[in-house]
Amino acid sequence: MNNIIFLGPPGAGKGTQAKRLINRFRIPQLSTGDILRKAVADGTPLGKKAKALMDAGKLVPDEIVNGIVDEALAAPEVSKGFLLDGFPRTVPQAVALDEMLQRRGRKINHVILLEVPTDVLVDRLSGRQTCPRCQTPYGKDSPPKKPGICDKDGEKLIVRPDDQPERVRQRMKEYETKTALLTGYYKARGVVRPVDGVGTVDEVEKRILKALG
Numbered sequence: 722m723n724n725i726i727f728l729g730p731p732g733a734g735k736g737t738q739a740k741r742l743i744n745r746f747r748i749p750q751l752s753t754g755d756i757l758r759k760a761v762a763d764g765t766p767l768g769k770k771a772k773a774l775m776d777a778g779k780l781v782p783d784e785i786v787n788g789i790v791d792e793a794l795a796a797p798e799v800s801k802g803f804l805l806d807g808f809p810r811t812v813p814q815a816v817a818l819d820e821m822l823q824r825r826g827r828k829i830n831h832v833i834l835l836e837v838p839t840d841v842l843v844d845r846l847s848g849r850q851t852c853p854r855c856q857t858p859y860g861k862d863s864p865p866k867k868p869g870i871c872d873k874d875g876e877k878l879i880v881r882p883d884d885q886p887e888r889v890r891q892r893m894k895e896y897e898t899k900t901a902l903l904t905g906y907y908k909a910r911g912v913v914r915p916v917d918g919v920g921t922v923d924e925v926e927k928r929i930l931k932a933l934g
């Protein structure tokens with residue numbers, strides 16, 4: 722069963738690789754970052770609560786994201802499997818996810834840990850453009866066919882507000898102090914698959930497919 726978590730620091734390539742894998746496996750990508758950005762863009766009550774924290778590079782409270790994921794896991798298309806991108810990010814979120822899956826008779830099969838050194842992450846994020854509609858990320862190594870325009874839906878690409886250098890630093894700090902602990906949490910279950918995230922997008926995709934067996 723393909724119940725997969727993508728774990729890794731900001732800029733590791735979670736979104737880039739997730740977009741490829743979901744096409745291949747026909748499973749949905751559940752990205753809390755994408756869902757929150759859409760809520761911010763739509764100006765919903767959730768978006769209003771999350772905006773300032775996201776812009777500052779800080780994590781949104783666990784109760785809010787846990788609620789988003791519990792709702793997303795109820796969708797019928799999730800029955801074939803799912804790819805969680807950017808969740809869980811704290812130990813309480815991982816505990817909440819266990820409970821949500823247990824309730825549905827499911828469990829995590831693979832945690833893909835994308836490993837990329839900090840200098841490469843900073844370089845990637847400084848060159849990223851994102852589609853505000855479908856959230857596809859573009860970079861120096863995977864540029865859009867037409868500069869500044871999304872290949873998939875023709876939308877004008879933007880620079881995420883949290884990709885400014887001081888906010889990137891804050892996101893890295895959140896990752897190191899809160900999210901990195903999850904490697905140990907899942908290692909104890911034998912589901913962690915470390916993947917070298919340095920290389921071309923194609924190379925990293927091949928490594929992920931190999932790690933998934």
Ligand code: AP5
Binds near residue numbers: 736
């Ligand atoms: P989120 O959207 O999850 O951001 P993130 O974890 O910081 O990760 P990114 O999306 O920045 O990086 P990525 O790994 O997806 O890399 P990408 O593929 O784009 O979260 C944003 C915010 O939402 C959080 O700060 C928080 O406020 C809130 N939030 C979300 N989830 C939450 C949760 N669970 N709890 C609390 N708060 C939450 O790639 C990056 C760049 O590199 C791109 O330009 C890409 O083209 C390029 N690239 C990718 N792969 C390669 C490669 N192999 N070679 C060269 N370039 C590459």
Ligand code: MG
Binds near residue numbers: 735736737754
């Ligand atoms: Mg992403």
